[in-house]
Amino acid sequence: MNETLRHVRHVLTENPVTLGAAGLFVFFVLAALLGPSLAPYDPFASDAARALQPPSLRHWFGTDALGRDIFSRVLVATRLDMAIAVSSVILAFAFGTLAGLAAGFLGGATDQAIGRLVDTIMAFPLFVLAMGIVAALGNTVTNIVLATAIINFPLYVRVARAETAQRKSAGFIEAARLSGDGETAILFGQLLPNILPIMMVQASLTMGYAILNAAGLSFIGLGVRPPTPEWGIMVAEGAGLMISGEWWVALFPGLVLMLAVFCFNLLGDALRDIVDPRRRS
């Protein structure tokens, strides 16, 4: 354990970019937890007299077409964006890991069926499939979460299946079997804990993609509805104003969205370095 901690410290301090990303991560977590109470203005309060003001000391990120404070809206939106991304990653993680474990461990017909399902999902351009799912199931935030989870599902299954198949006949599994463990006990007591770290890396690597995907869906008008503050929809609200020079309405939510994705991508890389140093790029 001590060894691991030292390694974590090494990875964090060796690369200042990783340390920056870790700091950013803490910032995003705090914003998601405390955002609504930290916001200087009511994110829904419109004020026609103060519409489209450029950034100032009073309104750090300026105001939008309805005179709402963009800084407050961006801050409050953190919770919703993070909640969508985290819940879709959790869903994909749970079902993908289970399906991959089953496919890798049982093989045969189970493996074939799960493989066919994964191939079918991968036969679509993923964002387009997500659009189709949300359109078919109904235009709600829950379905955005579901669609994002479904398009991420194949990645988890593939990794979990490969890692399980590789360990299935390892010595420690034979030992567990000899000591009288049942198949279920081996699956959940031996194999699952062993592939879990790699699956965690996978989760943090796909987190950024989940945020991008959810924001993309709300940018084209799916899921979250105005006036709810959400990064993708805020960029969409500012899109038309970009042509007439009111850059701040779309820029700040877009920039924060980009930072969030960037932060998770860097952390995913760092986590991979900690868990699996051989795969360092």
Add this chain to the structure above:
Amino acid sequence: MLTLIGRRLAAAIPSVIGVVVVTFVLTRALPGDPAAYFAGPNADAKAIAEIRTALGLDRSLPEQFVRYVGDLLRGDLGQSLSTGRPVLVELASRLPASLELTLLGLVISLAIALPLGILAATRPNSWVDHLCRVIVTLGVSMPTFFTGLVLVYVFYFLLGWSPAPLGRLDAFFSSPPDRTGLYLVDSLLAGDAETFVAAAGQLVLPAATLAIFTLAPLARMTRASMLAVLSADFIRTARASGLSGGTVVFAYAFRNAMLPVVTTLGMVFSFLLGANVLVEKVFAWPGIGSYAIEALIAADYAPIQGFVLTMALLYVVLNLSIDLLYGIIDPRLEPAA
């Protein structure tokens, strides 16, 4: 080669079947009663029942599926409720706009990513290598729609270099005579240089937006794969035999390094087709993506299903061409004649 093509075609059939099954499930998973939906808000119970029979929704699911496949084979994707036109006609008239944009985006992306990856791999830890790393990490984090808007602000509003981001051609120009539907090609065929320049001007920003998004995986893969190949034994042998640096890199290393890159193209196409929808919205591009978005907002389901199906089939075709390209680059895969 023919047997190879035949085998690859056969391998694509399960994908096509999967795609058709999923789109069928998506049509039947509509919220609420589709018959009531298609009958309109003022319909009474009798009218709804008639629509249900007309649409075949009173049959069993397998029967409905057979009917659905039959409609697809006849090219019947249903009618758009908001425009009243057949979905197939609309998709066909808008597809060239999307294809032109997507292909140009891909070409720009390849034209930058391949040299960048090769330079980064042949000069490790130089400024090119660092530039490559920054672009690779930033590129995947940039939301496409945001990149597009920033480009519009800088190149249209601030610098005034590019035309207004409103479609394929400025209102002063008339579209070139329709042969391929690709404005760049059509205007060249018609010998109309002015229209060509105007169409190219409209294309640059959206295509660059797509390119920025897809650049990252391509450059990353090129770099990694070139690095791996350059340290292989046969490269050392080639160098030891006195071949020039350029011959070694391009004739020996490049061709071998392209194999993993071609494999990543599948994922890149998936990104590209998805990002295409967002870029079309930002630049008011009259392609199939913006058609689908308009339909989504109007809750008009037939066009969305037609769109998802078209994109999925396009993706299957693209993946098929990747497989064939793979066979050309790596002749070892060809079955012994």
